[in-house]
Amino acid sequence: MFVILAIGLAVVGVVVLALVVVGRESSTLAAQPKQAIFDVDEAVDHVADRLPAEISARISYDDVRALVRFHLEHVAAAGAPSERWNAGRSRLVIVDDEEGAEVLMERAIETGLDLSPDDVAAVLGLELDYFRAIGAVGPAVPEPLELLAADEAMGELIAAAEDGEGGVDPADDPADQA
Numbered sequence: 001m002f003v004i005l006a007i008g009l010a011v012v013g014v015v016v017l018a019l020v021v022v023g024r025e026s027s028t029l030a031a032q033p034k035q036a037i038f039d040v041d042e043a044v045d046h047v048a049d050r051l052p053a054e055i056s057a058r059i060s061y062d063d064v065r066a067l068v069r070f071h072l073e074h075v076a077a078a079g080a081p082s083e084r085w086n087a088g089r090s091r092l093v094i095v096d097d098e099e100g101a102e103v104l105m106e107r108a109i110e111t112g113l114d115l116s117p118d119d120v121a122a123v124l125g126l127e128l129d130y131f132r133a134i135g136a137v138g139p140a141v142p143e144p145l146e147l148l149a150a151d152e153a154m155g156e157l158i159a160a161a162e163d164g165e166g167g168v169d170p171a172d173d174p175a176d177q178a
Contacts, residue, residue, distance in 0.1 A: 047126040
């Protein structure tokens with residue numbers, strides 16, 4: 001009788017432990033952001049299928065594939081993780097669209113692709129649409145001057161608060177005068 005009770009308690013203990021471990025891992029995974037997985041073939045199809053007719057008449061799927069690969073190399077050189085397992089450990093990476101277009105045009109010329117700047121811009125724009133569709137692109141980053149102005153305004157507010165100038169003097173509060 002004692003042996004059956006001990007086995008029963010052991011089974012219940014193992015089941016409870018398994019439920020706790022699985023529940024903890026499930027909540028950990030649920031708290032992590034969804035990983036964006038870039039598929040080159042899917043990206044090429046996405047871009048090529050959406051190109052305007054006048055551009056798709058001039059460039060091939062191979063041209064689109066080459067531009068997508070050139071852009072991926074440029075983004076990886078900027079510091080974006082190129083492996084899925086490094087994605088969670090990376091820092092924020094900001095890639096300038098204009099710089100990307102210049103790099104793609106230079107690489108196209110180097111490799112002998114007969115593409116115009118409009119062709120490159122169209123492919124890059126549609127590739128960025130693909131990035132947005134898979135969740136790999138965040139919101140637009142404000143221009144540096146906007147960031148500088150906001151930083152200066154915050155510094156002025158902090159300085160005013162430290163000097164006692166920022167804020168309403170309780171004696172001058174209009175709510176108290178009514």
